[in-house]
Amino acid sequence: MADEIQRVFVPSAIEEGGGSIALGCFSSEETAWQVLRSFLQKSDQMLLVSSSVVVWDIDVIGENGITVLSTMECKDCPVCGRRTFWLDLDNFSALCHGDACAAWIEESTVEPGVIDCGWPPVRFLKQAKDIQEAFSELFKIGDKMRAVSRVNSLGEQQPQAMMDEFESATKSDSKY
Numbered sequence: 001m002a003d004e005i006q007r008v009f010v011p012s013a014i015e016e017g018g019g020s021i022a023l024g025c026f027s028s029e030e031t032a033w034q035v036l037r038s039f040l041q042k043s044d045q046m047l048l049v050s051s052s053v054v055v056w057d058i059d060v061i062g063e064n065g066i067t068v069l070s071t072m073e074c075k076d077c078p079v080c081g082r083r084t085f086w087l088d089l090d091n092f093s094a095l096c097h098g099d100a101c102a103a104w105i106e107e108s109t110v111e112p113g114v115i116d117c118g119w120p121p122v123r124f125l126k127q128a129k130d131i132q133e134a135f136s137e138l139f140k141i142g143d144k145m146r147a148v149s150r151v152n153s154l155g156e157q158q159p160q161a162m163m164d165e166f167e168s169a170t171k172s173d174s175k176y
């Protein structure tokens with residue numbers, strides 16, 4: 001049968017403590033990503049540490065049937081402070097999935113080695129020389145926002161500790 005499903009796309013999330021949250025299995029990569037993205041918008045209401053999209057080939061025994069498309073780690077967002085900032089460790093990019101935020105960090109596609117970062121709500125866009133600088137630019141925006149709204153939504157995690165963590169996370173790709 002020509003239209004028989006050969007592979008399925010499986011998004012999932014890992015909770016603190018190691019529990020896995022299954023989000024279903026889908027016949028298209030696009031649907032799997034949509035399901036995962038809408039789930040990640042609410043990640044500040046849960047204690048999640050990572051998420052992934054994995055492809056399973058049907059009728060293949062063992063590890064050969066599994067391909068990891070993407071693995072992401074969850075952090076507190078430098079701008080909005082919610083735990084909705086997801087780092088893609090394979091593609092060197094990060095995006096806040098929280099409502100009305102969308103702060104992001106990405107390696108420049110035009111200038112290799114340059115890190116771009118931004119915060120769409122105020123059309124903020126800046127280039128940084130490295131990840132630390134990109135993070136501190138976003139923290140500055142977050143500080144301004146908190147000064148204006150007079151709330152402190154930043155978690156107990158300090159900016160420097162977060163940056164160190166981000167740096168070590170992006171270096172340890174042998175983990176997967």
Ligand SMILES: [Zn+2]
Nearest residue numbers: 077080096101
């Ligand atoms: Zn955010």
